[in-house]
Amino acid sequence: MSRINTNATSLLAQRNLAAANASVNKSxxxxxxxxxxxxxxxxxxxxxxxERMRSEKVALNSAITxxxxxxxxxxxxxxxxxxxxxxxxxxxxxxxxAANSGAMTTEEVAANQLQIDEALSSINRIAATTQFNGxxxxxxxxxxxxxxxxxxHFASVTVNQATFTGASKSVTVVFDSQAAxxxxxxxxxxxxxxxxxxxxxxxxxxxGSAYVTFSSGMDQAAVxxxxxxxxxxxxxxxxxxxxxxxxxxxxxxxxxxxxFSRIGSAVFTVSTDxxxxxxxxxxxxxxxxxxxxxxxxxxTVKRDGLDMSFRxxxxxxxxxxxxxxxxxxxxxxQVGPQVNTQNQVSVGIQNVNSNYLGxxxxxxxxxxxxGGTNDLDSGNFGAAARIVANSIDQVSSLRGRLGAVQKxxxxxxxxxxxxxxxxxxxxxxSIRDTDFATETANxxxxxxxxxxxxxxxxxxxxxxxxxxxxxxx
Numbered sequence: 001m002s003r004i005n006t007n008a009t010s011l012l013a014q015r016n017l018a019a020a021n022a023s024v025n026k027s028x029x030x031x032x033x034x035x036x037x038x039x040x041x042x043x044x045x046x047x048x049x050x051e052r053m054r055s056e057k058v059a060l061n062s063a064i065t066x067x068x069x070x071x072x073x074x075x076x077x078x079x080x081x082x083x084x085x086x087x088x089x090x091x092x093x094x095x096x097x098a099a100n101s102g103a104m105t106t107e108e109v110a111a112n113q114l115q116i117d118e119a120l121s122s123i124n125r126i127a128a129t130t131q132f133n134g135x136x137x138x139x140x141x142x143x144x145x146x147x148x149x150x151x152x153h154f155a156s157v158t159v160n161q162a163t164f165t166g167a168s169k170s171v172t173v174v175f176d177s178q179a180a181x182x183x184x185x186x187x188x189x190x191x192x193x194x195x196x197x198x199x200x201x202x203x204x205x206x207x208g209s210a211y212v213t214f215s216s217g218m219d220q221a222a223v224x225x226x227x228x229x230x231x232x233x234x235x236x237x238x239x240x241x242x243x244x245x246x247x248x249x250x251x252x253x254x255x256x257x258x259x260f261s262r263i264g265s266a267v268f269t270v271s272t273d274x275x276x277x278x279x280x281x282x283x284x285x286x287x288x289x290x291x292x293x294x295x296x297x298x299x300t301v302k303r304d305g306l307d308m309s310f311r312x313x314x315x316x317x318x319x320x321x322x323x324x325x326x327x328x329x330x331x332x333x334q335v336g337p338q339v340n341t342q343n344q345v346s347v348g349i350q351n352v353n354s355n356y357l358g359x360x361x362x363x364x365x366x367x368x369x370x371g372g373t374n375d376l377d378s379g380n381f382g383a384a385a386r387i388v389a390n391s392i393d394q395v396s397s398l399r400g401r402l403g404a405v406q407k408x409x410x411x412x413x414x415x416x417x418x419x420x421x422x423x424x425x426x427x428x429x430s431i432r433d434t435d436f437a438t439e440t441a442n443x444x445x446x447x448x449x450x451x452x453x454x455x456x457x458x459x460x461x462x463x464x465x466x467x468x469x470x471x472x473x
Contacts, residue, residue, distance in 0.1 A: 171323065257276045
């Protein structure tokens, strides 16, 4: 009679039933959690990869939030600057209207001055109160500060953007020997030629051109007065140089020129009928000549991590260069998932109070207020118009820079980060998340095996009873 190994059969059934139960339990866990990897033992390599991707997802989400908030901040500042720009246009209109002095009454001029005063007050109020999340935006607190600036070398230094680590950044500006001595366009009339000037001459400069008529026997003062009478149209100024007269451009640089053209048989003898100025030569800024452009005494630097401008002092000898420090400042935005300078952008927002709008050369906007050197009663309409034009250019330039950062840096980063987040999320999901179709099929299979195993185990347990029944018979 064959041996019946009932014990082995029972153990085999128990082992397979336990395996089927474990499979069903694992499938139920994955289906209930939605995760294919619930512990390191499920997939050690997959766990490492998915946790790294989860970390990247958190960083990407934070970067998108940061860039979005930065966009909102810049939008707030830009909206306030737009209102300041409108106020400047109103001031420009008042100045142009008041310049029509022949048709303006004293009361009308006073009314225009009152409007200018109110506009200046509004500009100052907007500059002082515009804020985002409690942070002042236009009062200069988000501007970069500079120190150790040598006043013998630099008339002004403006930092628009700078990225660096630490509390400050040392910037060295290197000039060639004597190269900082930029020149104006100049043509000279010798004293012996003054009384010979006769006839009509076309004078041209950077602002435009004008015809001037000279009469024989004019002295130095008369020639100077005739040329300066149209300097607002031409940009060519006349000044005494000893007994001679110098005709020069208002500014420095190769873009500046003076030109004289005689009409018919006019007599007008000068050292040259055409002359152009020269630019300062700057060898390097912060150790590099990349992105450095020079126009007369004005130097602009635009490169990754540094956007700034400065104006040199006329006639300075820059031999040996000059160094100043940029202090940490500006609005720094974290626009990438990694915290480093490559994923940060810093933008300087200058003070737009009326005391700061304008230039040291032409004057500042606050001088148009009542009692100021360029108010409407002063009659300095040309100077006032130039100050307003400079102020409009400054505000427009600031709006343009902020808009460029918003469009080309922040919004572009948000789109790029969103695409990266989408792909990282998809990759992490494929590693970690449950495939519900597959896992449901696995659980059904396991449940069938559990049921079959239970039946087999019952049969295995029944076999000894069958043997005993034979023995009893």
